[in-house]
Amino acid sequence: MLVSVTMSLLIPPLPRSSKVNATGRLEVAGCDVVELATEFGTPLFIYDEQEIRDRCRAYMEAFSTRSSNFEVIYASKAFSCIAICQLMAAEGLSLDAASGGELYTALTAWFPPEKIFLHGNANTAGELELALRSEVGHIVIDSMDEMMELDRIAARRGRRQQVLLRITPGIEAHTHDFIQTGKLDSKFGFALAEGVALDAVAAAKKAGSLDLVGIHAHIGSQIFSLEPYRQTAARLADFLAAAREKHGFDCRLLDLGGGLGAVYGPDDDPPPVDRLAEAIVSSVEAEMARVELPPPRIAVEPGRSIVANAGLTAYEVETVKTVAGLRNFVAVNGGMSDNLRPMLYGAVYQALIAGRPLAEPTITAAIAGKHCESGDILVNEASLPGPVPGDILVTAATGAYGYSMANNYNGQPRPAVIFVKDGNAQVVIKRESYEDLVHLQEKLE
Numbered sequence: 001m002l003v004s005v006t007m008s009l010l011i012p013p014l015p016r017s018s019k020v021n022a023t024g025r026l027e028v029a030g031c032d033v034v035e036l037a038t039e040f041g042t043p044l045f046i047y048d049e050q051e052i053r054d055r056c057r058a059y060m061e062a063f064s065t066r067s068s069n070f071e072v073i074y075a076s077k078a079f080s081c082i083a084i085c086q087l088m089a090a091e092g093l094s095l096d097a098a099s100g101g102e103l104y105t106a107l108t109a110w111f112p113p114e115k116i117f118l119h120g121n122a123n124t125a126g127e128l129e130l131a132l133r134s135e136v137g138h139i140v141i142d143s144m145d146e147m148m149e150l151d152r153i154a155a156r157r158g159r160r161q162q163v164l165l166r167i168t169p170g171i172e173a174h175t176h177d178f179i180q181t182g183k184l185d186s187k188f189g190f191a192l193a194e195g196v197a198l199d200a201v202a203a204a205k206k207a208g209s210l211d212l213v214g215i216h217a218h219i220g221s222q223i224f225s226l227e228p229y230r231q232t233a234a235r236l237a238d239f240l241a242a243a244r245e246k247h248g249f250d251c252r253l254l255d256l257g258g259g260l261g262a263v264y265g266p267d268d269d270p271p272p273v274d275r276l277a278e279a280i281v282s283s284v285e286a287e288m289a290r291v292e293l294p295p296p297r298i299a300v301e302p303g304r305s306i307v308a309n310a311g312l313t314a315y316e317v318e319t320v321k322t323v324a325g326l327r328n329f330v331a332v333n334g335g336m337s338d339n340l341r342p343m344l345y346g347a348v349y350q351a352l353i354a355g356r357p358l359a360e361p362t363i364t365a366a367i368a369g370k371h372c373e374s375g376d377i378l379v380n381e382a383s384l385p386g387p388v389p390g391d392i393l394v395t396a397a398t399g400a401y402g403y404s405m406a407n408n409y410n411g412q413p414r415p416a417v418i419f420v421k422d423g424n425a426q427v428v429i430k431r432e433s434y435e436d437l438v439h440l441q442e443k444l445e
């Protein structure tokens with residue numbers, strides 16, 4: 001009789017409910033992954049709903065035990081759909097939308113607009129109109145052009161809009177260059193240098209239809225050190241002291257963005273949320289006291305650290321081949337169209353065979369995607385127990401920046417997404433069909 005083994009101990013990036021069930025197969029939240037693949041098809045994104053809720057609660061608890069004036073804002077760019085917006089609302093989080101599309105999704109989920117923050121470094125007039133029309137709580141202004149445009153539209157609509165200024169603190173966050181956003185050479189925000197950010201405060205205070213309530217900084221993603229957050233708090237406190245003195249600006253909301261890392265491999269060891277909250281709350285309070293300003297409301301915008309490890313992707317093995325003297329390739333029925341991160345950032349994922357997760361590995365192989373790109377490799381080196389066509393292969397920790405970056409390259413329909421909980425599975429995003437691929441297309445006249 002096989003004992004039930006907790007898989008997240010063996011393969012850390014899997015959801016904590018993962019285990020090997022009595023039939024020796026991988027099970028997540030009481031659902032057998034091979035059966036899920038049979039029922040819903042593959043490629044398939046599987047989210048452990050309770051894991052997401054637990055991670056939301058860990059954030060809320062970590063901040064509520066340290067501050068009575070805070071806000072946890074889910075960064076929906078990590079994974080956006082109606083169901084996740086509903087879940088975040090139910091868990092009491094606010095929501096960051098980085099485009100009209102993410103905003104529209106949240107509104108469709110009846111997410112309370114006053115708890116929505118619109119971000120973006122190139123918002124269109126249409127996106128700003130949608131945000132104003134739906135009365136979002138805050139818009140995070142990224143440039144002077146946007147500020148002027150927003151003030152114009154708000155005036156025309158007779159709305160006074162609460163805004164934050166996105167500040168670029170010039171902090172290096174020791175992560176992949178493409179996901180570093182706080183350094184000086186950044187397309188995002190108002191630089192601290194040369195008084196650019198101070199001028200923005202002056203302009204925002206003069207803008208008749210804008211109510212400048214605070215500032216925002218997001219220094220990067222997949223961050224494992226808490227020091228950059230402390231440094232950011234110090235830099236922003238100095239900035240706020242100057243902004244107070246020069247322009248009489250009282251900061252009511254200080255949003256330190258997201259960025260806490262997730263576990264993709266055995267060496268990944270991000271600090272727990274509790275320590276992040278401690279570092280942020282204590283450094284903001286200490287730095288604001290240092291510059292003799294009252295502590296503002298503190299906000300953070302986690303994305304990856306809430307959804308990454310709650311998700312996994314199931315594929316079907318299509319072919320297994322060996323290039324003599326070089327390597328083995330195990331090709332699956334997905335790849336860069338459902339997970340761009342290996343190609344984009346060199347991200348490393350763990351893989352296993354769901355039907356025999358504990359079996360002894362017999363080969364090392366590259367997990368190849370099905371797209372016409374040599375670089376379409378999901379995992380460079382995976383140790384697998386004799387994979388054969390028809391096997392269900394799982395990659396762990398695909399819950400963030402996976403489906404949200406999915407695309408239709410090579411005419412590949414986007415996968416289905418399910419939430420699993422207590423042995424039940426619910427489709428939250430249907431699989432695209434070939435008809436869906438062409439439904440916006442017109443025939444040549």
Ligand SMILES: Cc1ncc(COP(=O)(O)O)c(C=O)c1O
Binds near residue numbers: 218
């Ligand atoms: C402005 C902003 N906030 C929050 C996030 C979420 O970051 P993470 O998923 O690393 O927590 C991002 C990610 O790029 C971002 O750009």
